[in-house]
Amino acid sequence: MNAALNVREQFNALVEDLNRHSYLYYTLGQPEISDAEYDRRFRELEELERAYPELERADSPTKRVGGAALEEFKSVIHAVPMLSLSNAMNEEELAEFDARCMRFLENEGLIEYAVENKFDGVAVNLVYQDGILAGGATRGDGYQGEDVTSNIKTIRSIPLKLRGEGRLPELLEVRGEVVFLKADFEKLNAERIAKGEEPFANPRNAASGSLRQLDPRVTARRPLTFYAYALGQAVGLTPSQTHYEAMQRVSELGFRISPFLRKAQGTAGLIEAYRAAAAGRSSLEYEVDGIVAKVNRHELQERLGFRQRSPRWAIAGKFEAVEEHTKLLDIVVQVGRTGALTPVAVLEPVGVGGVIVTRATLHNQEEIERKGLLIGDTVVVRRQGDVIPAVVACLPALRSGGERPFVFPTECPQCGTAVVKPEGEVVARCSNPSCPAKSGQRILHFASRNAADIEGLGKKMVALLLEQGLVNDISDLYALDFEQLEALPRMAELSAQNLLDALEHSKRITLDRFIFALGIRHVGERTALVLARRCQSLENFLKITEEDLLNVPEIGPETARAVSLFLQNDEELAMITRLRERGFIILPPPQAQVGRLDGKTFVITGTLSIPRDEAKRLIEAEGGKVAAAVSRKTAYVLSGEDAGSKLEKARALNVTVINEEEWRRLLEGEG
Numbered sequence: 001m002n003a004a005l006n007v008r009e010q011f012n013a014l015v016e017d018l019n020r021h022s023y024l025y026y027t028l029g030q031p032e033i034s035d036a037e038y039d040r041r042f043r044e045l046e047e048l049e050r051a052y053p054e055l056e057r058a059d060s061p062t063k064r065v066g067g068a069a070l071e072e073f074k075s076v077i078h079a080v081p082m083l084s085l086s087n088a089m090n091e092e093e094l095a096e097f098d099a100r101c102m103r104f105l106e107n108e109g110l111i112e113y114a115v116e117n118k119f120d121g122v123a124v125n126l127v128y129q130d131g132i133l134a135g136g137a138t139r140g141d142g143y144q145g146e147d148v149t150s151n152i153k154t155i156r157s158i159p160l161k162l163r164g165e166g167r168l169p170e171l172l173e174v175r176g177e178v179v180f181l182k183a184d185f186e187k188l189n190a191e192r193i194a195k196g197e198e199p200f201a202n203p204r205n206a207a208s209g210s211l212r213q214l215d216p217r218v219t220a221r222r223p224l225t226f227y228a229y230a231l232g233q234a235v236g237l238t239p240s241q242t243h244y245e246a247m248q249r250v251s252e253l254g255f256r257i258s259p260f261l262r263k264a265q266g267t268a269g270l271i272e273a274y275r276a277a278a279a280g281r282s283s284l285e286y287e288v289d290g291i292v293a294k295v296n297r298h299e300l301q302e303r304l305g306f307r308q309r310s311p312r313w314a315i316a317g318k319f320e321a322v323e324e325h326t327k328l329l330d331i332v333v334q335v336g337r338t339g340a341l342t343p344v345a346v347l348e349p350v351g352v353g354g355v356i357v358t359r360a361t362l363h364n365q366e367e368i369e370r371k372g373l374l375i376g377d378t379v380v381v382r383r384q385g386d387v388i389p390a391v392v393a394c395l396p397a398l399r400s401g402g403e404r405p406f407v408f409p410t411e412c413p414q415c416g417t418a419v420v421k422p423e424g425e426v427v428a429r430c431s432n433p434s435c436p437a438k439s440g441q442r443i444l445h446f447a448s449r450n451a452a453d454i455e456g457l458g459k460k461m462v463a464l465l466l467e468q469g470l471v472n473d474i475s476d477l478y479a480l481d482f483e484q485l486e487a488l489p490r491m492a493e494l495s496a497q498n499l500l501d502a503l504e505h506s507k508r509i510t511l512d513r514f515i516f517a518l519g520i521r522h523v524g525e526r527t528a529l530v531l532a533r534r535c536q537s538l539e540n541f542l543k544i545t546e547e548d549l550l551n552v553p554e555i556g557p558e559t560a561r562a563v564s565l566f567l568q569n570d571e572e573l574a575m576i577t578r579l580r581e582r583g584f585i586i587l588p589p590p591q592a593q594v595g596r597l598d599g600k601t602f603v604i605t606g607t608l609s610i611p612r613d614e615a616k617r618l619i620e621a622e623g624g625k626v627a628a629a630v631s632r633k634t635a636y637v638l639s640g641e642d643a644g645s646k647l648e649k650a651r652a653l654n655v656t657v658i659n660e661e662e663w664r665r666l667l668e669g670e671g
C-alpha cells in the first residue's frame with residue numbers, strides 16, 4: 001500500500017518536473033537542465049509507466065508521441081467561428097483603419113491598440129477541458145476544421161495541461177498559429193534534399209504539411225512551434241478588460257505569445273509599430289507577413305463588432321513584398337547526388353531585401369512551363385524573410401523578341417548519358433550510376449558531418465580530386481597517398497597530411513552513419529538509424545531483402561524498394577567491399593532501442609484496426625512473442641473490439657489487458 005503510494009507520488013513528481021522543464025525549454029527558451037538530463041528523467045518516467053501500466057495521466061509527456069495513424073481527419077465545427085482579418089497593404093491603409101474605428105466609436109479620443117506579429121503558419125484552435133488539452137483543430141474554412149488532436153499533442157510548446165495554481169478554467173479555447181521556426185525549416189529542407197525528396201517551398205507549407213500528416217509519428221519528428229494570439233470560448237476564466245491583459249493571462253497559462261506584443265496609440269502609434277515590426281522582421285525566429293493590430297479594450301471591440309467574415313476591431317497590416325525585377329540570363333541544369341536534374345535560373349545580380357540574388361532553383365520542367373519562362377525574360381524575384389529566393393513570374397510585356405525557350409536536356413550535362421523520367425514523376429534523372437556529377441555530390445555527402453565526417457574534404461577539394469582523375473568514387477579516397485595529394489596544385493604539405501589523417505579517422509564509423517553516408521535514395525539519418533538498429537552489423541545489412549525491409553516499422557515501400565535496389569547493385573557492393581578492404585571498421589549503432597518488448601509474450605484477442613498478422617509482426621519486430629492462449633507467462637493481452645473468453649481468462653489470471661492505443665505506445669517505447 002505504502003509502496004504503491006510512493007510510486008504514484010514519484011510518478012506525479014516526475015511528470016510535473018518534466019512538464020516544468022519542457023515549459024522552460026520550449027515555451028520560455030530558458031532551459032535549466034541539459035538535454036541529456038531531460039532525456040534521462042524522461043526515460044525514468046517511461047520505465048515507471050512500463051512497470052506500472054495503471055499509472056495514467058493525460059498530461060504525461062509520454063503522451064506526446066505517436067498514436068495510431070488515421071485514415072482521414074474527422075471534421076470539427078468551431079463553437080466560435082475562426083474569422084479572418086481584413087488587410088491593410090501599407091501605412092495609408094493602416095491610417096484609414098484607425099480613422100474608421102474612430103468614426104464608428106464617434107471620436108471618443110485616441111484609440112489604444114494591441115499590436116502583435118502576424119504569424120505565417122497554420123491557424124489552430126485548442127480546447128482545454130478542466131485545464132487538460134482535449135482537442136485541437138485547424139481553422140479550415142473558419143466554421144469547420146479538421147481534428148488534428150494527436151498531431152497537436154506532439155508540439156512541445158503546447159501545454160498538455162494549463163499552468164497555474166488553483167482552479168483551472170472549466171473550458172478554454174486557445175487560438176493561435178502553428179509555425180515552423182526558420183532554423184528548423186532550413187534543417188528539414190537540407191535533410192529532405194539529402195534524401196532526394198522535394199524541399200518545402202516555405203516554412204508555412206512545411207508547417208501545414210507536417211500538421212496535416214495522418215501518421216502522428218511523422219508529425220512528432222517535425223519540430224513545430226505554437227504561438228497563441230486569441231481566446232475562443234472561455235468558461236471559468238477571470239475575464240480581462242483588454243486584449244493585452246488577456247494575452248498576459250494566456251502566457252501565464254503556459255503559452256508562447258507574440259514577443260512583439262505592445263500597445264500603440266492612434267494612427268501615429270500604429271504606424272510606428274508597423275515600421276518597428278518590419279525592421280525587426282529578419283531577426284525573428286519565425287516568418288511573419290505583417291502585424292495584426294487589435295483594438296485593445298474588449299468593451300470597444302464589442303461595440304465595433306463584426307462585418308461579414310472579419311472583426312471591425314482588428315486589421316492585418318501586411319508587409320510590402322520584397323520583390324524585384326531582373327533578367328533571366330540563362331537556365332542551367334544541376335545534377336544532384338541521386339542523379340536528379342534540377343533547372344536553376346541564372347539571374348542578372350539583383351538586391352532583394354538586402355541580399356544579392358544571382359541564382360534561384362526552378363525545381364523542374366513543369367514549373368518552368370507553368371510560369372511560361374523564356375531565357376532572356378524579365379522576371380519577378382521574391383524573397384520572403386530569410387527564405388530562399390524564388391522566381392515567381394515573368395513579364396511577357398517586356399519581351400524584345402530575342403527570348404528563347406529552354407530545352408530540357410535529354411542527356412546528362414555532366415556525362416552525356418540518357419536522362420530518364422519515369423511516368424508520373426516530375427524529377428528527371430541521369431541514368432548513369434557512375435556519373436561524375438553524382439560522384440562529386442555523393443563524395444560530399446559521404447564526407448559530410450553527420451555521415452563519415454571527413455574534415456577538410458569540401459567542394460573545392462572534391463572537384464580537384466575528380467578533375468585530376470584521382471578519385472571516381474568514395475572508396476578511391478581511401479587509396480590516396482601523400483605524394484599524390486602533395487602534387488596537387490595549390491595543395492600545401494600540411495593540408496595533405498591533415499586530409500589523410502581525417503580520412504584515417506573516418507574509417508571507424510557506426511553502422512547508422514555508414515548507411516546514411518552511402519547516400520541511398522530516401523534514406524536520411526533517421527531511416528539509417530532504424531536500419532542499423534535492425535541489422536546491427538554490416539553483414540546483416542548487406543543481406544537484408546526487400547521483404548525483410550517491409551517488415552521494419554517506419555520503413556515504407558518506397559524506401560524498402562530503394563534500399564533493396566541499392567543492395568542489388570554490383571557496383572555499389574564492390575565499392576563497399578573496397579571500403580572494407582581499405583580498413584573501414586563498422587561499429588554497432590548507438591544504444592540499440594530495438595527489443596522494447598524483449599521476451600514479453602502477448603496474446604491478441606478481438607478485432608484490431610489492423611490485421612493480426614501485422615500486429616504480430618510489429619510485436620516481433622520489437623523482440624516480443626505472440627502466443628495463442630493466455631497463461632501466467634503472458635505479459636499483456638492486447639484486446640480489440642468484441643474480445644471474447646481470452647479477456648476473462650486474462651482477468652482471472654491478473655494479466656494486464658491493454659487496448660490498441662496503449663499497445664501502440666508500448667511499441668513506440670512510450671508506455
Ligand code: IVH
Binds near residue numbers: 121139177230
Ligand atoms: S487574430 C478575429 N492574430 O491571420 C481575429 N490572427 O487573416 C482572429 N494570424 O486565420 C485572428 N497572426 O491564421 C490573429 N497575431 C495574430 C495572427 C493571426 C496570424 C492569422 C490567422 C488567421 C489569419 C486571418
